[in-house]
Amino acid sequence: MDREKEGRGGVGVLERVREETEHLRMRLKEEFEGLKQDLKEPQRTQLWRSIFRVPHERTTPRNRTLAVLANVFLHLHPARINRDAVRYSYTWGMGGISFYLFIVLTFTGVLLMFYYHPTKVQAFRDILYLEHDVPFGRLLRNMHRWAAHLMVITVWLHMFRVVLTGSYKRPREFNWCVGVILLVLTLLLSFTGYLLPDDQLGFWAVTVGTNMARATPLIGHEGPFGPQLGMTPYNDVRFALLGGSIVDSNALLRAYIWHCIALPLLAAIFMGVHFWRVRKDGGISGPAPVMLESEMKPVRKV
Amino acid sequence: MDWYQLWQIISAPDNVPIVGLLVIVPFYTWYGLRQARANDRLIQELEANPELAKTHHRKTFPYRPGWPTEVHVWPYLLRIEFLAAIIVTALLMVWSLTLDAPLEEPANPNLTPNPSKAPWYFVGLQEMLVYFDPWFAGVVLPTLIIIGLMAFPYVDANPLGNGYYTWRQRTVAIGSFLIGFYLWIALIIVGTLMRGPGWMLFWPGQTWDHTRLVYEVNRNLPDIFGITSDWGKGIFGFFAVVLFYLAAGFGIHKLVTRSPLNRKIYERTSLLQYLVFQFFAITILVGLPAKILLRLLFRIKYVWITPWFNI
Numbered sequence: 001m002d003r004e005k006e007g008r009g010g011v012g013v014l015e016r017v018r019e020e021t022e023h024l025r026m027r028l029k030e031e032f033e034g035l036k037q038d039l040k041e042p043q044r045t046q047l048w049r050s051i052f053r054v055p056h057e058r059t060t061p062r063n064r065t066l067a068v069l070a071n072v073f074l075h076l077h078p079a080r081i082n083r084d085a086v087r088y089s090y091t092w093g094m095g096g097i098s099f100y101l102f103i104v105l106t107f108t109g110v111l112l113m114f115y116y117h118p119t120k121v122q123a124f125r126d127i128l129y130l131e132h133d134v135p136f137g138r139l140l141r142n143m144h145r146w147a148a149h150l151m152v153i154t155v156w157l158h159m160f161r162v163v164l165t166g167s168y169k170r171p172r173e174f175n176w177c178v179g180v181i182l183l184v185l186t187l188l189l190s191f192t193g194y195l196l197p198d199d200q201l202g203f204w205a206v207t208v209g210t211n212m213a214r215a216t217p218l219i220g221h222e223g224p225f226g227p228q229l230g231m232t233p234y235n236d237v238r239f240a241l242l243g244g245s246i247v248d249s250n251a252l253l254r255a256y257i258w259h260c261i262a263l264p265l266l267a268a269i270f271m272g273v274h275f276w277r278v279r280k281d282g283g284i285s286g287p288a289p290v291m292l293e294s295e296m297k298p299v300r301k302v
Numbered sequence: 303m304d305w306y307q308l309w310q311i312i313s314a315p316d317n318v319p320i321v322g323l324l325v326i327v328p329f330y331t332w333y334g335l336r337q338a339r340a341n342d343r344l345i346q347e348l349e350a351n352p353e354l355a356k357t358h359h360r361k362t363f364p365y366r367p368g369w370p371t372e373v374h375v376w377p378y379l380l381r382i383e384f385l386a387a388i389i390v391t392a393l394l395m396v397w398s399l400t401l402d403a404p405l406e407e408p409a410n411p412n413l414t415p416n417p418s419k420a421p422w423y424f425v426g427l428q429e430m431l432v433y434f435d436p437w438f439a440g441v442v443l444p445t446l447i448i449i450g451l452m453a454f455p456y457v458d459a460n461p462l463g464n465g466y467y468t469w470r471q472r473t474v475a476i477g478s479f480l481i482g483f484y485l486w487i488a489l490i491i492v493g494t495l496m497r498g499p500g501w502m503l504f505w506p507g508q509t510w511d512h513t514r515l516v517y518e519v520n521r522n523l524p525d526i527f528g529i530t531s532d533w534g535k536g537i538f539g540f541f542a543v544v545l546f547y548l549a550a551g552f553g554i555h556k557l558v559t560r561s562p563l564n565r566k567i568y569e570r571t572s573l574l575q576y577l578v579f580q581f582f583a584i585t586i587l588v589g590l591p592a593k594i595l596l597r598l599l600f601r602i603k604y605v606w607i608t609p610w611f612n613i
Contacts, residue, residue, distance in 0.1 A: 067376045081372060086373065160483060167465060176455045204418035215436035
């Protein structure tokens with residue numbers, strides 16, 4: 001009885017093991033096939049679908065629309081645009097390039113911040129260190145500087161194009177004003193960055209620049225009605241800008257904070273408003289159908 | 303010709319953008335105005351042919367009925383944006399690999415470079431210091447430029463030319479902007495290429511002479527008329543400026559109401575809009591060049607002298 005049991009039990013175990021192995025083998029094969037399938041079509045995996053919420057593989061109009069609207073980085077775009085608006089000749093691409101340069105500047109700027117101390121003792125040496133010892137440090141600094149120069153030019157050209165196409169007209173007047181503020185912020189960003197290497201070039205450029213602040217009417221100690229209002233070199237607007245009466249360590253620190261924190265933050269906010277308004281004001285202005293003089297409507301009396 | 307010095311100035315890494323502007327600005331002006339001309343031709347054609355105007359798609363680009371008027375952003379716009387990003391990155395890479403950002407000696411408050419110049423985009427303002435006192439050139443003028451730019455869309459009462467290139471329909475608006483834009487660029491170029499030691503004028507290629515003296519005595523406008531008392535100078539200057547504003551305003555008025563279309567636009571302009579336009583046009587677009595000419599041609603420094611400020 002016991003033997004039989006044991007005997008059958010022994011056979012049973014062997015068979016069960018064989019069955020289980022067979023089962024496992026089939027299972028593995030299935031899993032392997034599945035993996036192969038996933039590699040072939042990663043779009044179908046749970047991982048992919050969790051990241052990209054919209055199927056991209058078939059280019060239906062719906063998918064193309066969702067590809068833009070359901071993506072946080074692309075959603076500032078409309079789903080569709082005027083067929084002629086994609087022509088380079090109309091926009092010159094200058095607004096977009098300015099924005100891209102801002103991103104490049106933020107990226108290279110953050111990397112530069114790792115190597116820079118805004119103090120009179122360290123600043124200049126940090127630039128030397130950056131130029132001679134940091135891997136790709138010189139390239140990094142060059143890119144930051146040239147991107148800044150290029151951004152000033154692209155912002156000017158963007159403004160020029162907007163004037164030539166009359167894109168500031170109703171309903172985009174306010175967005176033009178936001179653009180003017182962004183232009184000023186771009187110039188201020190460039191200007192505050194100029195001082196940071198703490199070399200002769202930056203020092204004297206900023207000295208020349210801030211000396212003009214002395215002459216501010218009412219709030220500068222050399223400006224019209226400044227002295228009459230009690231302005232001295234130690235309490236006027238230039239003092240506030242420099243954190244002192246000369247371009248020194250406080251000025252360096254102030255330029256650094258304006259350059260790396262306050263102005264980029266302000267610029268980012270205004271850029272957000274700028275892009276938002278582009279969409280809300282009906283997207284990019286043209287190329288619109290030409291209007292004829294004979295079609296001018298009589299003046300609207302409000 | 304001092305080619306070496308000229309080369310040194312234009313090849314200074316920080317001056318590369320200015321040399322670039324010399325090419326880029328004329329190119330984009332031509333590029334924009336060429337499209338404006340094409341549109342103007344189309345406008346003329348449609349004005350002459352009202353029947354065609356009813357059916358025409360009103361662009362210079364090809365279009366046939368039945369073609370979609372819109373395209374998907376993905377991929378038609380996004381591919382251009384990504385391409386632009388790649389091109390700009392490549393350009394920046396090449397620029398950064400070939401040209402090093404300038405780094406001079408450590409800052410030294412005791413050693414003033416001569417000339418010491420502002421960053422290139424502010425050199426235009428520095429150049430204005432020759433013609434105006436710092437409170438005007440450095441503070442009031444930039445403020446006026448910014449406010450003037452912001453006011454620009456609000457004083458332009460012309461409903462035509464919204465969203466397409468045109469010159470004939472918007473001569474005043476585009477003309478004003480072009481004058482201002484070119485003035486700004488011209489001042490930057492003069493300040494960079496033609497200003498040497500002591501901010502003295504040197505032609506491009508003329509050797510910078512650090513010992514040069516200029517035997518020029520600047521005069522004030524009241525002096526020429528033999529006015530010596532402070533009160534007299536103040537009152538004379540005030541009337542000179544008022545007279546200038548009236549004369550320039552009258553000239554501008556004649557200019558902007560010459561063509562029938564501009565007269566129509568003028569009729570749509572409110573008094574406030576027109577006065578704001580006139581103020582900025584007289585002050586920045588006429589006053590600035592006028593003062594520059596007064597100085598360069600007649601050696602006149604101030605027009606209006608008061609105990610508190612001079613213009």
